[in-house]
Amino acid sequence: MLNSNHMFKQIKDILKFRALKRTFNQHERLLVPLMLLVGVVIDFITFRTIETTTAFLILGIYTLVAGVMITIIHRYDAAQSLLERPTTIGYIRLAAPLVTQLTFGALLSAAFIFYWFSGSFTVSWPLLIIVIGLMAANDVFREHYLRPTVQLSVYYFTLFITLAVALPYLFESISPWVFVAAGVSSLILMLIFLRALTRIRPDLRFMHPSPTISIMIIFLVMNAGYFLNIIPPIPLSLTDAGVYHSVERQGNNYLVSSEEQSWFDRFLPGETINIAPGDRLYAYASIFAPVDLDTTVTHHWQRLTDDGWENMSSLSYSIKGGRQDGYRGYSYLTSPSPGKWRVDVETERGQVIGRISFQINEVDEAIILVEELK
Numbered sequence: 001m002l003n004s005n006h007m008f009k010q011i012k013d014i015l016k017f018r019a020l021k022r023t024f025n026q027h028e029r030l031l032v033p034l035m036l037l038v039g040v041v042i043d044f045i046t047f048r049t050i051e052t053t054t055a056f057l058i059l060g061i062y063t064l065v066a067g068v069m070i071t072i073i074h075r076y077d078a079a080q081s082l083l084e085r086p087t088t089i090g091y092i093r094l095a096a097p098l099v100t101q102l103t104f105g106a107l108l109s110a111a112f113i114f115y116w117f118s119g120s121f122t123v124s125w126p127l128l129i130i131v132i133g134l135m136a137a138n139d140v141f142r143e144h145y146l147r148p149t150v151q152l153s154v155y156y157f158t159l160f161i162t163l164a165v166a167l168p169y170l171f172e173s174i175s176p177w178v179f180v181a182a183g184v185s186s187l188i189l190m191l192i193f194l195r196a197l198t199r200i201r202p203d204l205r206f207m208h209p210s211p212t213i214s215i216m217i218i219f220l221v222m223n224a225g226y227f228l229n230i231i232p233p234i235p236l237s238l239t240d241a242g243v244y245h246s247v248e249r250q251g252n253n254y255l256v257s258s259e260e261q262s263w264f265d266r267f268l269p270g271e272t273i274n275i276a277p278g279d280r281l282y283a284y285a286s287i288f289a290p291v292d293l294d295t296t297v298t299h300h301w302q303r304l305t306d307d308g309w310e311n312m313s314s315l316s317y318s319i320k321g322g323r324q325d326g327y328r329g330y331s332y333l334t335s336p337s338p339g340k341w342r343v344d345v346e347t348e349r350g351q352v353i354g355r356i357s358f359q360i361n362e363v364d365e366a367i368i369l370v371e372e373l374k
Contacts, residue, residue: 056166059110063162066103066155067193069096074148074201100151107158111165149207152194153214160186160222168235172293174347179226187219233347236295238354240286241345243273245369247282247330254328256284257369272359274367277335283343283356284330286374287319294320296348299331304340312336328374338362 073096163182168174194211198204204211225231246257259274275281283299301313315331331343338360345354 055110056169059107059162059166062103062106062110063159066100066107066158069100069103070151070155071197071200072096073100074197074204077201104154104158107162111158111161148201148204149209149211149214152190152197152211153218156186156190156215157218157222159190160218164222164231165234174233174236174293174295176227176349179231180223183219183223187215190215229349229351231351233349233351233353235289235293236347236353237288238285238345239288240284240374241354241356242284243271243343243356243358244282244284245273245275245279245367247284247332250373254284254330254374255371256282256374257371260368260370271357272361274361274363275336276363276367280332280334281336281360282330282332283345284328284374285345285354285356286328287345287353289319289327294318297329297353298346298348300344300346301331301333301336302342302344303337304342309342336360 072092076093160183163186164179167178167182167185171178191212194204194215222231242256242258244256244258246255248255261271273281283301285297285299287297289295296316296318298314298316300311302309302311304310313331313333317329317331319327319329341358341360343356344352345356346352
């Protein structure tokens with residue numbers, strides 16, 4: 001009688017487990033994008049408001065959880081266990097693909113937030129498009145994410161960009177060696193992780209395309225992107241920028257003068273600025289940097305000519321991190337000629353932190369200006 005009751009209990013548990021698995025599979029398409037969206041919103045609020053150390057601790061937990069879930073998937077798949085029994089590990093294996101995708105989404109959205117605020121989209125768009133594409137594919141092509149090569153490649157990409165964000169804060173430097181250290185560290189950690197997985201699942205050695213080759217390609221592409229100045233200069237971020245008719249420091253603030261704009265005009269790219277002959281134009285920028293980070297920023301004034309963008313003037317100044325609203329600075333140009341202009345706010349290496357695009361028109365009548373305190 002006791003054995004009979006035990007057998008019925010086992011059957012009941014198995015049926016309950018299979019019902020849960022069936023429900024999970026039916027609603028997976030809805031759960032993944034919904035939880036991914038929640039992760040993006042939480043990331044956006046979290047990484048713009050909480051202390052930086054806490055933010056990186058959260059990213060570290062995401063990365064660790066993703067690694068554990070991937071290990072569980074390969075460990076039990078290698079054992080050819082369908083896990084159709086209601087054990088604790090069985091439930092974890094059932095949820096592991098979803099948890100893996102969610103951590104990927106959280107890491108990618110966090111990376112997007114950091115990189116979006118640390119560079120100009122017109123320059124760093126290739127990296128941002130990759131991140132956005134991986135976030136979208138996390139739902140649309142989720143079955144491909146379960147393939148070992150794709151899964152491990154995405155995991156390595158998230159590990160690389162997480163370290164590329166974290167190490168500049170840790171060492172308070174945006175020197176090239178910090179990015180190289182992030183790349184080498186992520187590569188070593190990933191190869192160690194891959195070797196451990198290979199012991200669990202030997203067939204990883206014979207998969208095509210090879211996970212190792214995919215990881216090496218990502219490593220090389222990321223380094224090429226950095227030295228070609230496609231990757232933004234984390235952890236610097238442009239908090240405010242604009243071109244004005246005058247900029248004057250008043251105590252701890254700056255008084256700027258600009259032409260009156262409608263609410264609609266403020267959201268249109270490529271502001272039009274009217275000047276009289278002999279007038280000056282000022283480029284103002286506020287740049288956030290972590291405490292104790294000292295670096296040099298350059299304003300490059302460029303005009304569009306028949307031969308492309310021509311550099312007309314450059315001015316460099318030092319910034320010191322730690323101010324919550326950013327370190328403010330400005331440059332000016334006297335009597336700029338009419339036409340299309342832009343001011344690139346760059347690091348010493350030429351990485352573009354931000355770009356101000358505008359059109360200059362020369363007029364004879366008086367220009368009505370409004371003042372604003374920054």
